[in-house]
Amino acid sequence: MAPTIKDIAKLANVSHTTVSRALNNSPLIKEVTRKKIAEIASQVGYVPNYNAKSLVMQRSYTIGLFFTSIDTGTSSSFFSDTIRGVNRVIDVDYNLFIRGIDDYTDYSSIHRKRFDGIILMSQSEADNKFIYHVVQQGIPIVVLNRQVGDRAIFNIVSNDREGASHAAQYLIESGHREIALIEGVEGFKSTQERRDGFIQALIDHQIPVRHEFMVRGNYDMPSGYEAMSRLLDLSKRPTAVFCSNDDMAIGAMNCVFERGLHVPGDLSIVGFDDSGVSLFTNPSLTTVKRPIEEISEQGARKILSLINTPAQEEGPLFINTELVIRKSVNPPPA
Template sequence: MVTIKDIAKLANVSHTTVSRALNDSPLIKPGTKKKILEIASQLNYTPNFNAKSLVMQKSHTIGLFFTSISNGTSPSFFADTVTGVNSIINENYNLFVRGIDDYKDFSTIHHKRFDGIILMSQREVDNAFIYHVLNQKIPIVVINREVDDQSIINILSNDREGSCQAVKYLVKKGHRDIAIIEGIKGFKSTLERREGYLQALIQQKIPIRNEYIVQGNYDMQSGYRAMEKLLSLKNPPTAVFCSNDDMAVGALNAAFAKGLNVPKDISVIGFDDIQIAQYTNPSLTTVKKPIEKISRLGAEKILEIVENTEQKGEKIFVETELIKRKTVASRK
């Protein structure tokens, strides 16, 4: 295996000079740097990150943590998050993916194991994890949920506004009996989307009916069960806003199982715009929450902090967008 000392010998320079050249140090003359890089390329030199880690006190590991992977994180949400982060984290870093709820305590999460952490946060109980990470002096970027700490980089979408627009769209189409299938209790996204739903009804002067507010679990099965419950009501709704697309897919299937036509008999709107949404039959009208974009931004920000060792708190909002497809019809 080729080492820095081998390159130093051939270039007739010290191994410190080689190390600086390979790390693109401005202290090395361009000519010397070019010569060293050419020799390194000819010898197919690859850095020994373990040795480098010991010298620089770096782990070359970026952590991507979820509130939970097994409870409330749909496969599509998980995939979009990992895809977004992975597209930015280059091959110089290992990507470590885990759920916070996998840990009894956070003693194994320290600065020697992680250069930086991206947290896909879904609940306020994640704050204990956030402050542990800050105490360990590990750079952190929190995505998806708004946090109060002004020193943290926080990237999120306006879920409340997105769901409000979706319900207003249903009202515009003539619907007044509009139900909501909610997400997991305690998740910030569940609360924000519920608030948007209620806000739209209040603004449009439509009475709020408790039987139209049904609990789901962010998975297809819970969407199916919730839609069954709504369809069994004496006065079932004419439209249903689902707090994510997975539940909307379940809801569509429950409607079909009852022999109903979507959107002729009942209209359905989802939230997230996962990949499958455009391929359901009929294709799903939904609110686009750009999870992949939010995750990419989070990865870009954590690399900036890790490589420049500077962290300035900021809040970045990524806009949601109503994607009109085929699951909503006008009500006469």
């Protein structure tokens, strides 16, 4: 039979309340007593009962990591980078629950007894209903990737608009004037921010915004392939394409190669995210680095802070993007 708190209390000659407080690092317990109890617990092979602990501490020891959607518009690299960043910080005492908001028909199962805190990797304003349900439940929440209007909700976001503008400017400085855009999922904030940054760069350089050069994608490789196919079928093709994420850029590259063309000799391509594979494409992909792991790490640290010391703090915290120049851009062909 597994040893219990009462067994440790007998061996230490203290009350079971003292043992409980010591094992939970209560400041009410002297350090010498805490060490003695910890040593006895280790010697007898005591394993905490987290269900009982949750009842006593009024915590679930579960942190929710939610995405707008896992199936739609969330690339595998974006998903894995987010989890990697959060998991690097979340203590082993916590369970990490991962789900897409679009899995829910209602939010009745999202409540304080189930979650100590929630990290939301948000892509859409449609997530606001979920956010305010969480707030009404009194659950600490940190929103990543999208700025929300309520300054009492802590945000951590990358400056996607500026990053997209830098990508377009680089293509313009490389001599391109016929520049296309493969957009992301319609309705996603990241799609809008990157489109706005791209268009602003064209306007700043007095380059016409051509409707036929604006093609919708879905943040995945197949949609990048299909979007590039439509661009290559135009009577006057672009000489460069900015893709709103790296997965679509890779799909676009494959389409170019299958048409018997070359990147960057016949057509230059720039991506966004700097996912792990962008360095290993052939040619290596010039892209905008959006530090998803760093954003996710910061989010995890913040939610732990809010769980332990609830407070209303103003945001957002902006994480800068960076243009990473590799080999997928040349001047336009003569």
